[in-house]
Amino acid sequence: MVDRRRPGSRNQKAKPKAKPKMDVPRLAAWEVLKAVRVDDAYTNLVLPSVLAEHGLTGRDAAFVTELVSGTIRRQATYDAVLAACVDRSLAKVEAKVLDALRLGTHQLLSMRVPAHAAISTTVDLVRSKVGPGAAGFANAVLRKVTAHDLDAWVDRVAPDRGTDPTGHAAVASSHPRWVVDELRRAVGADELDALLAADNEPPRVTLVARPGRATLEELPGQPTPWSPYGVVLESGDPGAVPAVAEGRAGVQDEGSQLVAEAAAAAAVEGRDERWLDLCAGPGGKSALLAALAAGRGARLVAGERQPHRARLVARNLRGADGPVAGVAGVLTADGTRPPFREGTFDRVLVDAPCTGLGALRRRPEARWRRRPQDLADLVALQRALVGSALDLVRPGGAVLYATCSPVLAETAEVVEAVLGSRGDVRLEDASGLLAHVPDAAGPLEGTLQLWPHRHGTDAMFLALMRRT
Incomplete structure (x- = not known):
């Protein structure tokens, strides 16, 4: 009998399937969200170790920081948007998938990330961490998210401001209802929207020169408007400032x-x-x-x-x-x-x-x-x-x-x-x-x-x- 198999085919093992490619900064952001959800970790404490583990610095580190912090801040808004884009309760969406969908939604609605990049990297992440079926689901959901910008989505998914002002503010500004009520009591109705909006702004990195140990002139940045000991760091790693590294100044x-x-x-x-x-x-x-x-x-x-x-x-x-x-x-x-x-x-x-x-x-x-x-x-x-x-x-x-x-x-x-x-x-x-x-x-x-x-x-x- 003639062996009709291709030369070299005897005892050949099937090649393993290549793992889906993943964007490292998005993977790092997803890992931080998981730590916050599963381990009750604090974002500012777990983020540096995850960045170091993946070797992310500079612009990549800044991207991950905004991606994580922005996603967590706007979670209620994004969940309302996602709820309008899925055919089931969000409680029935696997937590790992929901973390990725939130990250993708933040990129689509609040960051200057092209839609194709936000969707494809999120889908690759879900495919790698969960599986192809979940990846297809994520792709379909995020494409629906692109139908409107953030303001249009808020108009669609938030309760009516006239009949339920607390509910509207809770979704539009992504604060729990009870927090909205407490902040309204504290600041007054006229300033409530401004306060809620400020809560969602990334904070400036502020350094302090400890008198007798450091001077303002040693610290890069512009002096703070109210404190005589502070400067606002415009960019860079605070730990790279010599006075901070030596403990004479701090964040x-x-x-x-x-x-x-x-x-x-x-x-x-x-x-x-x-x-x-x-x-x-x-x-x-x-x-x-x-x-x-x-x-x-x-x-x-x-x-x-x-x-x-x-x-x-x-x-x-x-x-x-x-x-x-x-x-x-x-x-x-x-x-x-x-x-x-x-x-x-x-x-x-x-x-x-x-x-x-x-x-x-x-x-x-x-x-x-x-x-x-x-x-x-x-x-x-x-x-x-x-x-x-x-x-x-x-x-x-x-x-x-x-x-x-x-x-x-x-x-x-x-x-x-x-x-x-x-x-x-x-x-x-x-x-x-x-x-x-x-x-x-x-x-x-x-x-x-x-x-x-x-x-x-x-x-x-x-x-x-x-x-x-």
């Missing part, structure tokens, strides 16, 4: 810089040597406060309940040869049960744990993790921490209460509750502490409130109290 939102400035500027009666940052983690405000304390012959104690955050504080307060000037120590301690005698300190900063709804620009996942029921526990903690701070400060000393939230339950109502429960405390007028910052009046007379849409900062609340 810090201008609003946080202003909190530290106000805490140091508050008048005290008599001695002014012992300062306390009661809730210090991760240590940015402590580092600036310590530098300001050193310049005035004072020393700062930094306390933090969580051990891993206390280690971050210690790292921020160390120089090349040990603790920097102005630091008395870093303690792992519960601020509601502090290991100090009453009246030990001359001034205390209470930057209390809060919902973080004032920092949604920088913490895009926070809006989807917080729940209305979180408020009760946080408010109880805030009141307890302020009470501890007032016990720890001596008569004539000052306590600055700050939160990265404009929610009235965490700001005005906490202060009112504390004042109502004690006869040895009075609320001071804090307006002079940041007199150079316009339109910063808080919800209580004499308090301060910074805003993303007014000041370009996180929405920091400040109230100054004195032990009498």
Whole structure:
């Protein structure tokens, strides 16, 4: 019998199918979304490690950062669009596929990515990570997304503004309904849209020069409008700035810089040597406060309940040869049960744990993790921490209460509750502490409130109290 097979065919093994090609930046973005969803990771913490793993820098790193952060910020809007483009509930779409669809939708509706590139790279990603059937589904859905631009989609999928203003804002600005309601109470209806829009703007990278350790001239960028210690970094890696790499400067939102400035500027009666940052983690405000304390012959104690955050504080307060000037120590301690005698300190900063709804620009996942029921526990903690701070400060000393939230339950109502429960405390007028910052009046007379849409900062609340 004649062997009619092709020469060389005997014992040949079938060649393995080539793996679908994937765009590395999109793959990195997808991995970050998965970590945020599965591991409750924080975007700003997981992103650097994923970028390093894939060797992404420069423009690729910037692309991934915007792709991830923008997708998470606008998740509610994109889910409403996707729901109009699929033939099933989004709850029945595999989570890995939905992550990819959100990434593709952000590219199509909010980034300057050509439609063919956004669709083809997303489909390749889904084919590689899930399979060909899911890839075909993704292709069909994203082609439907291209039918309208973002504004037209919002008009189609958001509730009517006239009959359901909260529902319309929730979809159009991608905030949970309860957050929209709380922010409306805090800022008022006239400024609500501007605030919600500011929450969706990528924040500027702001550096801080710690006095006595670094100067503004060492830092690249334009000086910040309100803080005398900051600059806005226009581009590049902050870690590549020598002063930042050496710990003499750091990355810090201008609003946080202003909190530290106000805490140091508050008048005290008599001695002014012992300062306390009661809730210090991760240590940015402590580092600036310590530098300001050193310049005035004072020393700062930094306390933090969580051990891993206390280690971050210690790292921020160390120089090349040990603790920097102005630091008395870093303690792992519960601020509601502090290991100090009453009246030990001359001034205390209470930057209390809060919902973080004032920092949604920088913490895009926070809006989807917080729940209305979180408020009760946080408010109880805030009141307890302020009470501890007032016990720890001596008569004539000052306590600055700050939160990265404009929610009235965490700001005005906490202060009112504390004042109502004690006869040895009075609320001071804090307006002079940041007199150079316009339109910063808080919800209580004499308090301060910074805003993303007014000041370009996180929405920091400040109230100054004195032990009498």
